[in-house]
Amino acid sequence: MQQPADLLTSHGLDALWVTKPENVRYLSGFSTPKDGLVLLHKEGALLYTDARYTEQAKEECFIPQHIARHSDVIQHARTLLEGKxxxxxxxxxxxxxxxxxAGLQAKKLVPTEGILEARRLIKTPEEIQLIRQAQQIADEALRQALPSLRAGVREVDLALQMxxxxxxxxxxxxxxDITVASGYRSAMPHGTASEKVIQEGELVxxxxxxxxxxxxxxxxxxxPVGEISEELKNLYRHTQKALNLALEAIKPGVMTSDLDQVARGYLEEQGLAxxxxxxxxxxxxxxxxENPHLARFRPDLPQYNVPLQAGMxxxxxxxxxxxGVGGVRLEELVLVTETGCEVLSHAPFAEV
Amino acid sequence: MQQPADLLTSHGLDALWVTKPENVRYLSGFSTPKDGLVLLHKEGALLYTDARYTEQAKEECFIPQHIARHSDVIQHARTLLEGKxxxxxxxxxxxxxxxxxAGLQAKKLVPTEGILEARRLIKTPEEIQLIRQAQQIADEALRQALPSLRAGVREVDLALQMxxxxxxxxxxxxxxDITVASGYRSAMPHGTASEKVIQEGELVxxxxxxxxxxxxxxxxxxxPVGEISEELKNLYRHTQKALNLALEAIKPGVMTSDLDQVARGYLEEQGLAxxxxxxxxxxxxxxxxENPHLARFRPDLPQYNVPLQAGMxxxxxxxxxxxGVGGVRLEELVLVTETGCEVLSHAPFAEV
Ligand SMILES: [Mn+2]
Ligand SMILES: [Mn+2]
Structure with missing residues (x-):
């Protein structure tokens, strides 16, 4: 990471009060970040958490820690931040x-958004390795659940098994919350597993x-569970084609909105967009x-449109x-590389 | 519940913008409250959520719903709140x-805390019934897990089974996150189940x-798993005695800090406080x-000390x-009644 002093200076800050759990974890290694916060200042960073986590923080953190009750944190931080x-x-x-x-008696309190998120955009090799492992566990979860997928099983039971x-x-x-969405429920983009019983002829x-x-x-x-309709098969195949076209288009420099348009444009041609x-x-x-957003260009949100970079x-x-018919979504997890991309997800696909 | 108009008037408000998920659920019945908000105004209440939840909201809510994208909510609400x-x-x-x-163009935006929480203090018979059912499921989860409790099993496996x-x-x-804390880990008040293997002679x-x-x-x-030390047995028995003394002291009118002192006072006498x-x-x-807090009286937080009421x-x-020795905690879930209390938890106790 860029040195804290440079990062802060470039935003006109002397310090940043970091409370977003994923940023706290990023800056400290602390695995219970909702019960901590990080003070990032020009000389470094400091984790605040309470006495429940003294040992854990010592073991996990790669930055110094200060253990204090909530009421004492402001008092301690004021000694570092007064007038800043x-x-x-x-x-x-x-x-x-x-x-x-207000108790910090800072010179000025400045609302910010996205400072650390911009740092997190490009993953280190260590981060990529952890994401890879997270995906491997997930790949295997589907493999061991698939033999249980049949008519008569409830969605929630498959989700729980995974x-x-x-x-x-x-x-x-x-x-x-795991989505298992069968039949008419597959037409909902967010179909968290329900008690619905899966039926013959449904796509899940x-x-x-x-x-x-x-x-x-x-x-x-x-x-699919058993034989599905031609209409569903068509939806499946066009989704898969859109996925593959987008995967082939990934490389550094491609704008996120253009990548979105690769898939969307294909579906437009099919009258399905x-x-x-x-x-x-x-x-x-x-x-x-997290960033980046891969979406259509929006004139009111031009900042969402960024070029892909290796390490995303x-x-x-x-x-x-x-x-009334149903739905299909297919999703791959992908690392952008210098020359294109590497697909990190290896869960099996249906043959449709 | 007190009529919205009276509740609002008593706080000098024309309306309340409700975003705390449990308050949203309380006022609407909507089961995905983090993706909704309630506008409580003098004529009633209105749930805002987005198009993912149109059908669900219609099915669940006992107040009217307005379906809108985030960006449109403020615009719609302004027609009700401008100048208020x-x-x-x-x-x-x-x-x-x-x-x-700010887009609401209200006359004044007033920060509040605890308005609806005060309403939620006393449970209705319907609410008590749901809490009872939640506890029954939990009671049974322990019963079916206990046969798996033995030396050689990991804490996480028991937690997952429950x-x-x-x-x-x-x-x-x-x-x-379920606590299963064995041996030295039982000395931590918050010992979320870990990969530690449970050993003979430990208390869990x-x-x-x-x-x-x-x-x-x-x-x-x-x-206990097998035979535990006399020291642990003593901790267990004194904890159980403190629990029972506190349960016997519960009735409407008792101050929460006095109830805390019933248990704490006993432990003080034993030199264990x-x-x-x-x-x-x-x-x-x-x-x-949620409220009430049952804790020692704190002069800086006098509002935490309240009399028990039936329905809490x-x-x-x-x-x-x-x-270095270990720990014990014993917890009952209790309904305050007109004459004392009813213990809602029926999970078995160890004989120690
Ligand atoms: Mn996704
Ligand atoms: Mn508790």
Whole structure:
């Protein structure tokens, strides 16, 4: 990482009060970041947490720690920040906590967004290795669940089976509530597993991931149960084609909105674009959704459109959702490389 | 509930912008409250959520719904709030969202805390029934896990077994990361299950709960594996005595700090109070920790000391933690009744 002093100076700050859990973990290594915060200042960084975590913090952190009760943190930090220009994360600080920051007696409190997120855009080899492992655990979870996929099984039971596999094979947790969406429910982009019983002739969407040492994975597959309709098969094949076209187009320098358009343009040609109701993908790392956004260009949000760079980890996840028919989404987790990309997800695909 | 108009008037507000998930669920019945908000105004209440939840909201909500994209919510709400005095929940609104509220063109934006929490203090019979069911699922999860408790088993495997039981028997989720803390780890008040292997002669703390239709349960037990030391047995028996003394003292009118002192005073007499490092208990409902706080009287926080009232649901959870020896916590979930209390938790106790 750029030296803290340079990073802060470039934003006109003397220090940054870091409360977003993934940024706290990024800066410290502390694995319970919701119960800590990091003060980033020009000489370095300091983790604050409470006495429950003294030993854990000592073991995990690569920055110094200060153990204090909540009420004492401000008092301690004031000795470092009084009269200084102090940034805080406006998208990760509650209004009532902002009132507490007045106690720092800073010269100025500056709302910021995205400073550390910009650093997290390019992954180090160590980070890539952790994401790879998170995805491997997830790949295997689908493999061991697929034999249970048949008519008569409830969605929630498959989801639970996958989660149990991941958590008993090294995952800290599921990455998010697992989607298992069958039949009419597959037409919903966010079909968290329900008690619905899967039926013959349905297509079933799985969207799942693991969290491994703080890092996430994310992958989507769709599998038919028995024989499915020609209409569903068509949706499946066009989604797969859109996915592959986008994967082939990935390389450094390609703008994220242009990549989105590769998939969307193909679906437009097929007269299906109206059913692709979300964006193409997103970055993955210490958060399940992070920069970059892979989406259509929006004139009101030009900052979302950035060139791909080697070291980014992104998802490519075209989907088609047709009410009354069903839906398909297929998602790969991808590392952008110097020459193109490496697909990190290796979960099996259906043959449709 | 008191009529919205009266509630708002008593706080000098024309409306309240409700973003705390448990309050959103309380006011609407919406089961995905983190993706919604409620506008409480003098004529009633309105749920805002997005198009992913149109059908779900229609099915679940007992108040009207308005479906809109995030960017359109402020625009719609402005027609109701322009020129009005609008409260917001300062402990449940991010600073950058507060900036968006400027778009409401309210006469005044007022930070508030605890308005709806005060309403949630006394549970309705329907709420009590849901908490009862959440606790029943949890009771059974321990019963079916106990046969697996033996030397050689990992803490995480027991925790996962309990969670799987709860989620496959109606629970929406675990109430919190389950504590299974054995041997030296039982000396930590918050020992989320680790990969530690349980050994002969250890005492094992279980702290777990279920979430059922939004409502939580919370319970703690400790079980020996084989023969444990006299020192641990003593800690166990004194904890159990402190628990029972506190349970016997519960009735409407008793101040929460006095109830805390019933348990703490007993442990003081035994020379053990220094090892009881947390408060006696907390309210449970749509949040796992809510009002009232059952804790020592603090002159700087006099508002935490309130009289018990019939209809409160609270935990009683004395614990003793001795570094190098181990720890014990025992927790019951309790309904305050007109004449005393009813213990809602029925998980078995060890015989020590
Ligand atoms: Mn995704
Ligand atoms: Mn508790």
């Amino acid at each position: 220009v102090v940034g805080y994360e406006a998208d990760a600080l509650l209004v009532n906590k902002l009132h507490q920051l 989660e149990v596999y991941m958590r008993s094979h090294g995952a800290e947790d599921r990455a998010f 969407t799985f969207d799942w991931g693991a969290r491994y040492r703080g890092y996430y994975s994310d992958c989507t597959r769709a599998f 109206e059913h692709f109701v979300h964006s193409l993908g997103h970055g993955v790392g210490l958060a399940i959704h 980890v992104i998802t490519i996840e075209p989907g088609l959702y047709v009410a | 005095v609008v409260g917001y929940e300062a402990d449940a609104l991010l600073v950058n969202k507060l900036h968006q509220l 969670e799987v039981y709860m989620r496959s028997h109606g629970a929406e989720d675990r109430a919190f 703390t279980f702290d777990w709960g279920a979430r059922y239709r939004g409502y939580y349960s919370d319970c703690t037990r400790a079980f 220094e090892h009881f490092v947390h408060s006696l208990g907390h309210g449970v409902g749509l949040a796992i920790h 649901v609270i935990t009683i959870e004395p614990g003793l933690y001795v570094a």
